[in-house]
Amino acid sequence: xxxxxxxxxxxxxLGFIAIFSFHSSLASSTPxxxxxxxxxxxxxxxxxxxxxxxxxxxTCGFYQVGTNAFSFSxxxxxxxxxxVVWMANRDRPVNGRHSRVLLRRDGTLVLTDADGSxxxxxxxxxxxxxxxxxxxxxxxLKDSSGNIxxxxxxxxxxxxxxxxxxxxKTRLISSKGNGAYSSGYYNFYFDNDNxxxxxYDGPEISSLYWPNPELSIYGNxxxxxxxxxxAVLDEVGKFLGSDTMEFSATDLGSGIKRRLTxxxxxxxxxxxxxxxxxxxxxxxxxxxxxxxVSRLCGRNGICVYTPMPRxxxxxxxxxxxxxxxxxxxxxxxxxxxxxxxxVKFVELPHTDFYGFDIRTKTEFIPLESCxxxxxxxxxxxxxxxxxxxxxxxxxxxxxxxxxxxPAFPATIYLKLPKNLETSPTSxxxxxxxxxxxxxxxxxxxxxxxxxxKAKWVYLYSFALSIGAIEAFLFASGWCCLxxxxxxxxxxxxxxxxxxxxxxxxxxxxxxxxxxxxxxxxGRGGSGAVYKGxxxxxxxxxxxxxxxVIQVEExxxxxxxxxxxxxxxxxxxxxGFCSERNHRLLVYEYVENGSLDKHLFSNANSNQLLNxxxxxxxALGTAKGLAYLHHECLEWVIHCDVKPExxxxxxxxxxxxxxxxxxxxxxxxxxxxxxxSRIRGTKGYMAxxxxxxxPITAKVDVYSYGVVxxxxxxxxxxxxWVVVDGEEISELTRFLRMVKKKMEDEEEEWIENIVDxxxxxxxxxxxxxxxxxxxxxxxEEDRSKRLTMDMVVESLxxxxxxxxxxxxxxx
Ligand SMILES: *[C@@H]1O[C@H](CO)[C@@H](O)[C@H](O)[C@H]1NC(C)=O
Ligand SMILES: *[C@@H]1O[C@H](CO)[C@@H](O)[C@H](O)[C@H]1NC(C)=O
Numbered sequence: 009x010x011x012x013x014x015x016x017x018x019x020x021x022l023g024f025i026a027i028f029s030f031h032s033s034l035a036s037s038t039p040x041x042x043x044x045x046x047x048x049x050x051x052x053x054x055x056x057x058x059x060x061x062x063x064x065x066x067t068c069g070f071y072q073v074g075t076n077a078f079s080f081s082x083x084x085x086x087x088x089x090x091x092v093v094w095m096a097n098r099d100r101p102v103n104g105r106h107s108r109v110l111l112r113r114d115g116t117l118v119l120t121d122a123d124g125s126x127x128x129x130x131x132x133x134x135x136x137x138x139x140x141x142x143x144x145x146x147x148x149l150k151d152s153s154g155n156i157x158x159x160x161x162x163x164x165x166x167x168x169x170x171x172x173x174x175x176x177k178t179r180l181i182s183s184k185g186n187g188a189y190s191s192g193y194y195n196f197y198f199d200n201d202n203x204x205x206x207x208y209d210g211p212e213i214s215s216l217y218w219p220n221p222e223l224s225i226y227g228n229x230x231x232x233x234x235x236x237x238x239a240v241l242d243e244v245g246k247f248l249g250s251d252t253m254e255f256s257a258t259d260l261g262s263g264i265k266r267r268l269t270x271x272x273x274x275x276x277x278x279x280x281x282x283x284x285x286x287x288x289x290x291x292x293x294x295x296x297x298x299x300x301v302s303r304l305c306g307r308n309g310i311c312v313y314t315p316m317p318r319x320x321x322x323x324x325x326x327x328x329x330x331x332x333x334x335x336x337x338x339x340x341x342x343x344x345x346x347x348x349x350x351v352k353f354v355e356l357p358h359t360d361f362y363g364f365d366i367r368t369k370t371e372f373i374p375l376e377s378c379x380x381x382x383x384x385x386x387x388x389x390x391x392x393x394x395x396x397x398x399x400x401x402x403x404x405x406x407x408x409x410x411x412x413x414p415a416f417p418a419t420i421y422l423k424l425p426k427n428l429e430t431s432p433t434s435x436x437x438x439x440x441x442x443x444x445x446x447x448x449x450x451x452x453x454x455x456x457x458x459x460x461k462a463k464w465v466y467l468y469s470f471a472l473s474i475g476a477i478e479a480f481l482f483a484s485g486w487c488c489l490x491x492x493x494x495x496x497x498x499x500x501x502x503x504x505x506x507x508x509x510x511x512x513x514x515x516x517x518x519x520x521x522x523x524x525x526x527x528x529x530g531r532g533g534s535g536a537v538y539k540g541x542x543x544x545x546x547x548x549x550x551x552x553x554x555x556v557i558q559v560e561e562x563x564x565x566x567x568x569x570x571x572x573x574x575x576x577x578x579x580x581x582x583g584f585c586s587e588r589n590h591r592l593l594v595y596e597y598v599e600n601g602s603l604d605k606h607l608f609s610n611a612n613s614n615q616l617l618n619x620x621x622x623x624x625x626a627l628g629t630a631k632g633l634a635y636l637h638h639e640c641l642e643w644v645i646h647c648d649v650k651p652e653x654x655x656x657x658x659x660x661x662x663x664x665x666x667x668x669x670x671x672x673x674x675x676x677x678x679x680x681x682x683x684s685r686i687r688g689t690k691g692y693m694a695x696x697x698x699x700x701x702p703i704t705a706k707v708d709v710y711s712y713g714v715v716x717x718x719x720x721x722x723x724x725x726x727x728w729v730v731v732d733g734e735e736i737s738e739l740t741r742f743l744r745m746v747k748k749k750m751e752d753e754e755e756e757w758i759e760n761i762v763d764x765x766x767x768x769x770x771x772x773x774x775x776x777x778x779x780x781x782x783x784x785x786x787e788e789d790r791s792k793r794l795t796m797d798m799v800v801e802s803l804x805x806x807x808x809x810x811x812x813x814x815x816x817x818x
Contacts, residue, residue: 041060042059042140044111045137045138046111046113052106054070062143063143064086065143066141068080071083076105077101078103078104079101079102080119081095082145082147084145084265086283088287089288091269091279092165093165093167094160094167097128098189098190102119102121102122103122105122111139111149115136116131117129130149134149134157135149144170146160146169162177164179165191166180166269167180168268169267170242174249175237175238179195180268180269181270183272185272188272195208201232215409217301218294223804224807235250238250239251241268241278244262245260246260247278255292261544266291273304274304275294278290278291298317299413300411302408305319306319307328307337307408308321308325311411312411313413321337323356324354325339341425349426354424356421358413360392360411361392363409365402365404366388378403388403389422389423390422392421394417400418512584518540518585521541521550522540523540530602538550538551538552546582548594551592551595577635577661578636579663582594600660601656602656602665603625603651606656607651607718619766619769621660622719623774623807624660624661625656625660628662629649636708645708651718653665691737696710696790704790710786716781716785717783722764722765725739726739729741746783771806778803781799785799
């Protein structure tokens with residue numbers, strides 16, 4: 009029942025005109041500063057009955073969500089698409105007539121619909137004297153002494169604002185669709201194990217999809233021991249969770265208005281407001297590969313990069329609801345149990361449906377056996393067959409989370425009735441799309457703005473000068489996972505690469521930032537690096553490239569490579585400068601310098617890395633390289649992996665630097681730019697260079713192997729020594745020695761190899777794994793070398809070794 013106070017009834021009974029004049033006299037054209045006890049805001053005056061924050065950033069009032077439907081909301085006042093950050097009961101909009109929000113005499117804030125029914129209200133245990141919208145975007149109730157008794161920050165909808173904490177009790181839930189405001193199915197929350205996660209929580213299934221469900225907590229760089237469950241985005245754009253989840257906006261700095269939104273497409277994105285035109289720019293996102301979002305294309309649907317992600321139905325299936333991909337695809341046949349003779353299997357290469365395995369077989373199972381298993385089990389609707397080292401056979405009971413990507417090493421075989429007509433699958437990724445495919449437009453409506461086009465044009469001209477291959481790379485905002493014959497058709501495809509990954513600096517800006525290039529941090533083949541400070545207080549490293557003609561290629565390689573990269577183990581590039589004959593690159597400043605200083609110098613013993621730190625550096629470096637080689641940018645080879653190019657931040661997290669020599673792998677069918685000169689550093693260079701073999705990612709694996717062995721031993725293996733009159737590298741000497749020790753089955757061989765400065769304080773199991781990995785990485789025959797993701801996998805397997813955890817955790 010409503011409890012409307014007498015004065016309000018009188019006002020209401022005076023009719024519409026009376027209400028209008030009452031409010032306009034009270035508020036005139038200026039919005040309200042606060043709502044006092046007994047007063048109300050009515051939906052008819054939604055344009056003027058609004059509360060604004062003192063700095064005018066936020067507005068609170070009735071927000072129109074349909075022709076005659078409104079929700080009591082808070083939104084950014086000056087954003088082009090009125091980004092709504094909070095709603096009271098978004099699943100029940102109210103009528104456009106006679107609905108109102110009232111601060112009742114009993115101190116509760118109540119939203120009533122046209123018929124007087126209460127749609128939403130604050131709890132009666134938290135009563136206030138007035139309602140006020142703060143500069144943070146927080147709507148609060150304050151009691152007579154000014155204490156906050158209730159706040160909207162405690163009940164977020166899909167958006168978290170800076171300084172608004174996420175905790176045990178709160179979660180972000182996406183809206184249902186683009187332009188729809190009711191609750192959807194994607195959640196961002198703290199799970200029971202204290203980890204921040206993204207979950208699809210739908211009517212049929214729920215599934216976790218971020219952080220990577222295939223990795224351990226440690227593998228995802230999280231921790232679960234802190235049960236505080238508290239996370240907050242600060243004012244400069246840095247997010248920190250109690251599970252050590254951490255990220256920064258690409259435009260890190262104060263004075264920028266931001267929001268972290270659980271978007272309806274299942275991606276969690278941080279947006280920054282451009283106040284000059286009210287547009288929103290993505291400055292971070294959780295899922296770089298949109299197709300990995302759970303349930304994006306519904307049951308039986310497949311997500312395909314073209315290169316923008318699109319949904320499609322597999323052969324034998326059709327779209328369930330022409331207007332809604334989340335309902336997926338339905339079979340065009342009767343899903344009864346078919347006799348083995350009556351079924352056929354249709355093959356979709358590079359495609360998988362994640363989860364819902366009836367049975368998994370790993371060993372060496374031939375394709376034919378896997379197929380027979382599926383044929384015999386009635387509930388098996390398809391099977392995935394994957395060859396990567398071993399052969400995997402997964403029998404599927406349901407098809408969810410489908411996606412196709414050219415790099416994916418698996419094939420799915422769909423079980424269909426023999427008599428069902430299906431289109432030929434010669435070009436599977438596209439023929440499966442059928443004609444009914446529609447594009448999922450990604451993110452909220454704020455993404456596609458003319459501003460990004462302008463940026464694109466600029467980039468495009470930059471890319472053109474580099475040549476077709478890079479234009480192509482730039483254009484693929486989805487960083488990878490697309491086919492080489494798909495050139496970008498829309499200018500929108502290109503914008504994503506850049507969000508504001510980096511910006512162009514003027515020479516004078518950088519001169520000022522570095523105080524006229526005063527503090528030199530180091531000097532490499534291509535130029536010197538200086539320390540500097542930007543106006544927003546960010547500390548940066550500015551690399552000044554030398555001879556312009558010679559470095560042009562390097563400069564372009566580095567800018568184009570870095571512009572597309574964002575990984576915790578790769579040094580972040582903030583921008584560049586290309587002015588007359590000046591070429592400069594601006595990087596994040598990495599506090600602890602390069603790995604070689606920590607590993608090889610005896611001077612400062614308190615810089616000596618302990619075992620846990622060494623293992624972390626080996627793993628992090630491997631992850632960074634695996635990212636370059638496999639995860640995303642398959643065609644990027646670093647070409648100069650060495651301790652000097654591995655920087656350590658304040659927490660000794662390794663960050664790979666110096667992409668000046670990076671090369672785009674020709675493996676993807678297109679020939680990359682020819683290498684005009686040998687690159688890399690003696691001692692870390694794979695024999696492939698000397699043998700004039702085509703350069704592949706395996707050259708980085710070799711160099712990584714040398715670094716890994718150096719990390720374990722603490723000495724330079726790249727040096728040359730004379731043994732019995734023969735000049736050999738330390739590495740060769742080392743390999744001969746280990747081989748001999750292993751042959752002699754020497755008991756404690758590992759103890760004699762690990763850096764003696766550790767005084768035996770190391771984890772034996774991990775050391776053995778690291779030595780073995782190192783040795784297989786430096787195989788002369790490159791086909792015998794591991795790949796970087798195999799290295800990461802092997803290291804992760806022993807990362808949580810209990811012996812290590814108890815012995816060495818401080
Ligand atoms: C747990 O997380 C909270 C919030 O982030 C932090 O203040 C606290 O120091 C953390 N505790 C430990 C033991 O790390
Ligand atoms: C904001 O938009 C204006 C106009 O489109 C543009 O000139 C400016 O560079 C943008 N600012 C940022 C920080 O992106």
